[in-house]
Amino acid sequence: MYVVLGASGNTGHVVAQQLLSGGKKVRVVGRNADHLQFLAAQGAEVFVGDVTDAQALTKAFQKAESAYVMIPPDNTSTDFRAFQNRVGAAISKALQNAGVRNIVSLSSIGADKPAGTGPVAGLHDLEQKLNQLAAANVLHLRAGYFMENTLGQAGAIHLMGSTAGPLRPDLKLPMIASCDIGKAAAEALLRLDFRGKQTQELQGQRDLDYNEATAITGKAIGKPELKYVQPANDQIRAAMVRMGMSDNFAGLILEMAAALNSGHMRPLEPRSARNTTATTFENFVAEYFVPAYQQQAAA
Numbered sequence: 001m002y003v004v005l006g007a008s009g010n011t012g013h014v015v016a017q018q019l020l021s022g023g024k025k026v027r028v029v030g031r032n033a034d035h036l037q038f039l040a041a042q043g044a045e046v047f048v049g050d051v052t053d054a055q056a057l058t059k060a061f062q063k064a065e066s067a068y069v070m071i072p073p074d075n076t077s078t079d080f081r082a083f084q085n086r087v088g089a090a091i092s093k094a095l096q097n098a099g100v101r102n103i104v105s106l107s108s109i110g111a112d113k114p115a116g117t118g119p120v121a122g123l124h125d126l127e128q129k130l131n132q133l134a135a136a137n138v139l140h141l142r143a144g145y146f147m148e149n150t151l152g153q154a155g156a157i158h159l160m161g162s163t164a165g166p167l168r169p170d171l172k173l174p175m176i177a178s179c180d181i182g183k184a185a186a187e188a189l190l191r192l193d194f195r196g197k198q199t200q201e202l203q204g205q206r207d208l209d210y211n212e213a214t215a216i217t218g219k220a221i222g223k224p225e226l227k228y229v230q231p232a233n234d235q236i237r238a239a240m241v242r243m244g245m246s247d248n249f250a251g252l253i254l255e256m257a258a259a260l261n262s263g264h265m266r267p268l269e270p271r272s273a274r275n276t277t278a279t280t281f282e283n284f285v286a287e288y289f290v291p292a293y294q295q296q297a298a299a
């Protein structure tokens with residue numbers, strides 16, 4: 001039995017689908033049963049539970065040999081780091097209670113640092129908690145910058161006529177599509193060839209800066225002149241709060257951006273076939289960004 005947390009999310013649903021297509025028994029965990037029905041239709045067992053509830057998660061992990069675990073985002077939280085620590089404690093306690101032997105966790109580049117990386121510090125803490133599970137084999141997938149983070153630029157283009165953000169325009173980022181993270185996690189769970197406590201970076205298809213990403217985006221939406229701008233942090237923070245983020249979460253995002261800009265948060269592995277994934281940014285833009293942009297234009 002495999003258990004997948006966050007199974008309705010960007011990475012979790014891919015993990016679950018890959019395991020199901022491999023003929024495995026899969027229990028999918030989420031907060032909303034309706035959001036998991038598409039996986040139930042493919043043969044998954046559905047478990048509804050709160051990821052901060054160790055008792056519920058212990059039941060979710062019962063009779064499972066392997067699990068995919070992650071901390072779900074909550075951009076409205078007024079204390080997201082505290083939320084992360086509650087989730088991490090519940091997950092690690094439940095895995096220990098249920099005796100799960102093989103664990104793949106969603107982590108991030110920069111999780112080697114204990115502080116100064118915004119929400120990624122919470123993934124450092126999760127790694128440390130899981131590493132204390134003496135009997136378990138644990139693989140932490142340290143993913144790069146999600147391509148999905150660029151989807152919010154559709155609104156910026158409509159409002160400002162440009163893309164915008166807190167990152168330096170010339171900062172090279174290992175950009176990765178979340179589907180590739182899900183595939184890598186599922187492959188690791190199917191192979192089960194990791195032992196002890198290990199980390200593996202996932203750096204996407206290639207490194208891109210926001211100038212390059214904006215040029216690719218502009219070409220795809222018929223705006224070849226599109227440019228990227230880096231406003232002052234107070235302007236960015238105010239814009240994020242207007243979009244519905246809590247001030248706390250917005251501050252953590254700005255801390256992470258500063259860590260990336262300074263090099264405090266960066267890949268540790270040289271790029272290789274093992275940590276390079278398939279989806280190009282061009283393909284991501286065509287499949288996901290262009291429809292999102294067109295939908296906003298229609299609205």
